[in-house]
Amino acid sequence: MTVALFLVLTLIGTPLFAIVGALALQLFHGAGISPMAVIVEMQRLASLPALIAVPLFTFAGYMLAESKAPHRMLALAQALFGSMNGGVAIAGLAACALFTAFTGASGVTIVALGGLIYPLLRSQGYPERYTLGLITTTGSLGLLFPPSLPIILYALVGKVSIDKLFASCALPGLILLGILAVYAVIVARAHRVPTIPFSGRTLAAAARACAWEIPLPLVIIGGIYSGSFTATEAASIMCVYVLVVEVFVYRDIKLRDLPGVMARSQILVGAILMMLGCALGLTNYLIDAEVPARLFDLVSARFKEPWQFLILLNAFLLVVNMIEIFSAIVIVVPIIVPVALQYGIDPVHLGTLFLLNLELGYMTPPLGLNLFLSSRRFDKPLGLLYRSTLPFWLILLAALALVTYIPALSLWLPRVLNLP
Amino acid sequence: MTKALRAVLDAGCVLLLFSALVLRRVEAALAAVEKASLVAFLSVMVLLSFYQVVLRQFFGTGLLWGDTLSRHLVLWAGFFGAALAAAEGKHFAWETAAASLPARLQSPVKALAALCCAAIAALLARASWLFFLDDKAGGNILFTAAGVSVPSWAYSIVYPGGFALLALHSLIGAALAVADAAAPGWTSEDEDRGAELTR
Numbered sequence: 001m002t003v004a005l006f007l008v009l010t011l012i013g014t015p016l017f018a019i020v021g022a023l024a025l026q027l028f029h030g031a032g033i034s035p036m037a038v039i040v041e042m043q044r045l046a047s048l049p050a051l052i053a054v055p056l057f058t059f060a061g062y063m064l065a066e067s068k069a070p071h072r073m074l075a076l077a078q079a080l081f082g083s084m085n086g087g088v089a090i091a092g093l094a095a096c097a098l099f100t101a102f103t104g105a106s107g108v109t110i111v112a113l114g115g116l117i118y119p120l121l122r123s124q125g126y127p128e129r130y131t132l133g134l135i136t137t138t139g140s141l142g143l144l145f146p147p148s149l150p151i152i153l154y155a156l157v158g159k160v161s162i163d164k165l166f167a168s169c170a171l172p173g174l175i176l177l178g179i180l181a182v183y184a185v186i187v188a189r190a191h192r193v194p195t196i197p198f199s200g201r202t203l204a205a206a207a208r209a210c211a212w213e214i215p216l217p218l219v220i221i222g223g224i225y226s227g228s229f230t231a232t233e234a235a236s237i238m239c240v241y242v243l244v245v246e247v248f249v250y251r252d253i254k255l256r257d258l259p260g261v262m263a264r265s266q267i268l269v270g271a272i273l274m275m276l277g278c279a280l281g282l283t284n285y286l287i288d289a290e291v292p293a294r295l296f297d298l299v300s301a302r303f304k305e306p307w308q309f310l311i312l313l314n315a316f317l318l319v320v321n322m323i324e325i326f327s328a329i330v331i332v333v334p335i336i337v338p339v340a341l342q343y344g345i346d347p348v349h350l351g352t353l354f355l356l357n358l359e360l361g362y363m364t365p366p367l368g369l370n371l372f373l374s375s376r377r378f379d380k381p382l383g384l385l386y387r388s389t390l391p392f393w394l395i396l397l398a399a400l401a402l403v404t405y406i407p408a409l410s411l412w413l414p415r416v417l418n419l420p
Numbered sequence: 421m422t423k424a425l426r427a428v429l430d431a432g433c434v435l436l437l438f439s440a441l442v443l444r445r446v447e448a449a450l451a452a453v454e455k456a457s458l459v460a461f462l463s464v465m466v467l468l469s470f471y472q473v474v475l476r477q478f479f480g481t482g483l484l485w486g487d488t489l490s491r492h493l494v495l496w497a498g499f500f501g502a503a504l505a506a507a508e509g510k511h512f513a514w515e516t517a518a519a520s521l522p523a524r525l526q527s528p529v530k531a532l533a534a535l536c537c538a539a540i541a542a543l544l545a546r547a548s549w550l551f552f553l554d555d556k557a558g559g560n561i562l563f564t565a566a567g568v569s570v571p572s573w574a575y576s577i578v579y580p581g582g583f584a585l586l587a588l589h590s591l592i593g594a595a596l597a598v599a600d601a602a603a604p605g606w607t608s609e610d611e612d613r614g615a616e617l618t619r
Contacts, residue, residue: 017502025543
């Protein structure tokens with residue numbers, strides 16, 4: 001009865017935070033606990049030291065997205081890679097990865113950069129299907145690079161160090177980018193896509209145009225990996241830097257438009273925080289009721305080996321993430337982490353494969369979010385997008401298998417950097 | 421008889437549409453206040469956290485209460501952001517099923533979803549009120565800055581207040597969706613209601 005009610009609530013499109021909150025209220029009520037408990041759990045949010053990174057990174061990302069930084073970045077990438085076989089596609093990949101990482105991976109990449117990259121690749125002679133597939137994939141490419149919001153959220157919820165998770169995701173992210181670049185070269189060769197002759201002057205002009213933005217990834221990513229400042233401090237520095245550069249140096253964002261950008265960025269933050277706050281109540285109840293332990297007993301009775309559990313987890317996450325990535329993280333992570341720990345899986349490795357898994361989920365038919373965004377953005381039928389993304393989907397699946405079954409890929413860099 | 425009935429129905433319809441227009445105005449005014457507060461909170465967060473970084477990196481010191489205040493401001497800003505998200509229909513929801521319904525069913529279903537959200541937000545506001553009373557009775561101090569002690573309840577008032585705002589926006593959303601079902605396209609000039617609120 002209750003299950004049916006919550007199912008109906010979900011189907012009619014009731015906001016997920018309300019459904020999760022209602023579920024938490026209902027469970028606490030059933031256990032004879034005051035509804036206050038839900039808020040007590042929510043209050044825990046205020047004690048998370050890294051929480052401030054969420055609004056700051058989001059605000060900075062929104063400023064970048066609304067400035068002309070994407071244009072400048074793409075021009076620079078094109079000037080750098082255009083003379084290679086498949087170079088323009090690689091430029092698109094690199095620009096999207098960077099842009100997604102810096103804008104919080106909330107689907108803005110397809111909207112902001114897709115409109116630039118689609119005509120660019122088509123005019124170069126790349127086939128339509130490849131172009132659509134690439135853009136749909138790049139919508140979440142970069143999710144594994146700092147300062148991506150899903151990584152921060154995972155670290156907050158899964159209780160691992162943000163800096164460590166940033167480091168563990170980097171190598172898998174680069175490997176994925178590398179495989180996609182190789183694929184771009186193969187497609188470019190097969191379709192005889194011409195290269196753009198290298199011009200030192202164009203490169204210099206493109207570099208000069210984003211002279212103020214080039215230091216940003218270096219400072220933020222370098223600062224985090226070298227340990228000179230924490231992710232929270234990086235968020236604060238990036239926020240002020242982007243504000244000064246985009247508003248006062250480039251003047252892409254007018255001062256009077258700034259409140260609007262602030263409000264829009266905090267709307268996303270508010271939606272995430274509500275989800276997170278309500279999910280804390282629910283998951284805390286489930287943990288008190290020893291659901292993870294029971295889940296472990298249930299699963300481990302059938303699947304003894306960690307690799308069997310990981311396959312199950314991979315498949316489960318693909319289905320779950322089709323709902324929505326932030327919600328998937330805040331609800332699933334607290335339940336799954338204790339189970340995975342009992343299988344002896346390293347929490348940082350788990351976080352990395354979890355995030356890559358979510359990245360794949362973004363473009364998994366039939367409900368992956370990127371497919372819908374692309375379909376809407378380019379006015380193409382979903383069926384065409386399913387077919388176009390298939391090769392990319394298989395590449396990501398292979399990368400996921402590598403990351404899942406070779407823990408060293410995730411654990412090597414944090415160890416080398418000697419992060420706490 | 422039928423004539424009289426129709427007149428009553430027409431009058432009802434006009435009243436509904438008129439109140440929808442008034443509701444839109446009320447919501448826009450409310451959203452403007454929320455937006456202004458949100459901008460203020462975020463600005464303080466940005467400046468305060470940057471000041472802390474400068475203090476720490478260059479002077480090896482920091483404000484003891486700075487991080488506490490910032491963290492709590494995140495939730496204040498978060499609740500106002502969430503209220504605006506409710507006004508603009510930007511909360512995460514599973515929309516695939518509802519979007520595939522026939523056009524004439526969409527507004528009623530939207531109204532129902534918004535009504536459910538309002539009801540749940542009201543329940544959460546009640547739970548938060550209990551929490552707030554408890555917090556106030558406890559007499560905890562959040563932090564002390566420049567000799568002024570900020571009581572914990574001055575912060576936790578955001579929970580009942582925030583959820584009440586969420587409930588209010590959802591309720592207005594439900595009412596507007598009902599008006600839209602009665603006279604399609606009359607009250608909503610664009611598909612996402614209130615997209616202009618933050619412009």
